[in-house]
Amino acid sequence: KKKGGHMPSWWWAVAAWWLVAAPVRSQGEGPKPAVEEYVVVVDLGSTGSRAFVYEFVEDTVHGNKGKKVTPGISSFSGKDVQFDEYFRPLIDHSKGLVPEEQWAQTPIFLRATAGMRLLPEAEQERLFAGAFASLSGESNPFQVARSHLGTISGEDEGYYGALSVNFLAKRIGRNLRSLVAEEEMPQGGAATSVVDVSPDGTVAPLGPALAPVMGALDLGGSSTQIVFQPLSWLDCTSAQGAQFQEESAAGCPANATLHDGVLDDEDLFVHSFLSYGVDRVRERLWTHLIEASPSSSSLVANPCGFHGRMETWQARELAGSGDATACSQLLREVLFPECSALAGKDGGKQPAETAVEANAWCPLDGVKHTPPVRGVPFVAMSVFFFAIDCMREIT
Structure with a gap:
């Protein structure tokens, strides 16, 4: 997808699903309509690869839970690897969900995220070439072209997260248009003015209120993304917003309202923090501990590890102290x-x-200024969810 353009009809729907794997079922009663087409998408994440199959039935997307294999393909950097066995479980899973008579006309797309973004382009190309060679063999019955494999930018990854959240929350439809009634909009509607009250009581107009587009927080293994729609265009044209753009070269929305009611990437503030995913931060934390400890010490205390848990990093033993x-x-x-x-x-x-x-x-990552976050509902996904779910299990 190019900036300012609209995504192809099948791709935005896939993007609305591939980071948040949740089934959508037709709301109508009666027999299920004929399937228009199937698409297989493989999310090449930094910790593993996940295959999802999507059916497009009129204006409804039918998804599935998906299948995961580990590790992520970026872990094969610098190694000679045959991808046939790596992709086989994903292909077999997808074959079981797509009718055999439609295999030949069903495309398969593979999109990598931060794990691959951390690698040099030449190494990315080498891994993609190996993956394409494998998928061009007889073991894969689906349509594949070299252009079907690639690495998406952090900004696109964040944008797709926003599509996922707002589509699943029924705030946008398949055509990306807002489904929220005008009376549900903050401050009573898009034409209502929003003001900011400073600590000294000064009231300053901030411009028109926006439709309640939900923000998204996505924490992966190698990067984390934040995406939301600022409350008003002044949040981006203010000194704070302008300084952010100057320092980080990140995108800031050009308009305060959706383009023709459509949720486009230009309507959102998006930033991806590369190397701030949970795995990369953990490695930096361990390195920091080792560098701060005496080289003669056989054990390094790790306050972030569960009590008694042992980890090995850079030939040193880290002992969890909790x-x-x-x-x-x-x-x-x-x-x-x-x-x-x-x-x-x-x-x-x-x-x-x-x-x-x-x-x-x-x-964080050298970024000092972002548009103010006021009254924006957020959904946190991926490792944010796993961490909270883990706490529920152990407490």
């Missing part, structure tokens, strides 16, 4: 080094919280 307070401070040092430096002033006497407040915006 210290949540120390873990929080350690993560602050790894994620927000500039704020941590402020907290260390005056011989470490200045509380970290005070230093953070004094710095106003702690930069």
